[in-house]
Amino acid sequence: MNAREQILGRLKAISMTDPISTYDDGLKHRLDAAWDGSFPDESRRLAGLFADALEAVSGEFYSAASVEEAAEIVGRIAHSSDYNAIVVDGGDMADNIALRVTDTLQVIAIPEAAQRSEVLADIHCSMVEAHWGVAETASLAFPYIHAVSTQPHFLAETVIAILKRDRLLAHLGALFNHLSPEEMKNLVLVTGPSRTADIEKILILGAHGPKRLIVILLD
């Protein structure tokens, strides 16, 4: 017998004996209602919660009424950090914004797979588009079926994420209700810049991924 058969054989012998805990079936319903009930319905207030949660994890928040305004914000960020190039892994919005910054910034499309990580490792700033945002935790969801690459999210020092206001959800439970099975199966959830507190519990940003995560919420 191989390992699989031996392990499953042992487990078969214990199946269905002695249910471990008793459970009140109303609990999940109560829990979901309490989780939902702690959030406002209107998107303005959700945006405020998102901004607070993002700042609590050292992220930076901007809100833009139009693509032009978002492009101006991107330009300002790049200028203040002396960036002259930006990698764009876009959906429509990110691409539209990129079109409007070309006179001040070199816009780089995702490189071919073979050179991708080498090229991206030398680029300081990237712009990506989040598929969903979560107000409670300031998390951004990037299902791989909608992405060209996830490396711009991780290799650049500064990541600018574009999030459409109508893509903002209240909490993680709501997010997983909105994701299709295919979307949730290959996914990365990002909350704030990369961080470590492994030395004396002192928080340092930019562990192996980005040092800055800037979210532009777009109407």
Next chain:
Amino acid sequence: MLKPRKTHHYIRQALKNDCLRAAVGKATDLAVRKRQDLVNETPYWEDLRHHVHHLKSKVLENPEQSLMTFEARCIANGINVHWAEDAAEARQIIVDLAAQKKVKKIVKSKSLTTEEIELNPALEKAGLETWETDLGEYIVQLEGKTPSHLTMPALHLSRYDIGRLFEKKLGIEYTDNPNELLQVARQRLREHFLSADMGISGVNFAAVEEGAFVVIENEANAHLSISIPKIHVAIMGLEKLIPSLSDLPYFLKVLAPSATGQKASSYVNIIGGPQQHLMEEGPEEVHLVILDNGRSNILADASLRETLFCIRCGACLNICPVFRQVGGHAYGWAYMGPIGATLIPLYNGLSEGRYAPFLSSLCGACFDNCPMRIQIPKHLLTLRNRIAESGKTMLIERVGMKIWSMLAVRPRLYRFITGLAAIVQQLIPFDKAFPAPGYVRHRALGRMDSKGFRSRFMDSEDRREGGR
């Protein structure tokens, strides 16, 4: 790897180390405070604890069925599933895979299961260049030791220790600035990410319904270990199952506050197969090793199977008065603190792990803080009983308990003997206590002529009678 049977020796070493106690105290205080703030903000926290406990019971109630469904879905998603009976088999699967794929360099993200199976020495022995990439794990790897906490591997080291370590091992100029130390590690490890042939990670959760697994982290090293090398190997204990990804939010909601005092971890990676066909990046091959190593026997043990619900958040360590005194290395194994004290004898056997369940004051704080509602004190008592019944305790303990139980059921004899001891006590010169070598090294032995429980109890009864 340390050995649980040497626990007494490790404890003595730890108790002599004031710096260790200060470092552990500072880090755990902060973690406890941050967790408590988040729990206070969540009025439905208790319901969450009940719910995640229920989800785990549900998926492990019929583990054979759950694992077979999970395996079938993983295979349908293009994941290669391997099964390992024990640590040696798991190590061999990974070493063989590396040889077959001509792997030279491996980047690893933090995984307690790989610590449990002692993977790194096996990889190094096979000539594979292996790099831990989580900062804390990287530090511990350079130090040549094992992690001292489930979520804070380098908790036992100060920034000065780390500065000296980097100076010695990496040949850099001494600095104790945490940011500069991180930059050195980041730069070195970035090179390894870009040139590694294989990435290895653990698994936080494995979703049965979807055949996908979840890797949670804060540094982005796990994502880079998964997405850059062409081969990814994940290793999971067979208890990591959850029913479905739609249940994941409940686990995420309890894990981050309990582990790091955050509302959410920085990165949650969900892997449902090789991603090459989606993005032309990420691993071409994903391998998943499902490890038993004693878990199926624990599942068969109705009174202790709940110990496998652990999500390795470390909250029980941070609150434990014993862990806070002795740190993680004193337990002598990959898992430490209150949950380690239960897992050590369960995985290593009652003889090898005979001291671990006694490293607890049974105050119950671990249960109160455990997001999974694991009744650790109850399990520790069960294990203490089993150890005592199996005769694995020290001779002096066995004789002592025999004498005590003989006296306890004979109140008159008990009174006579303790009265006699009180008289003898007063004959000892300089008001010294009874000699009890070993026992009094780190604590005081009560005086036999002091006012003991019996006489205090009788006094209070007399007072109550008088007051009526």
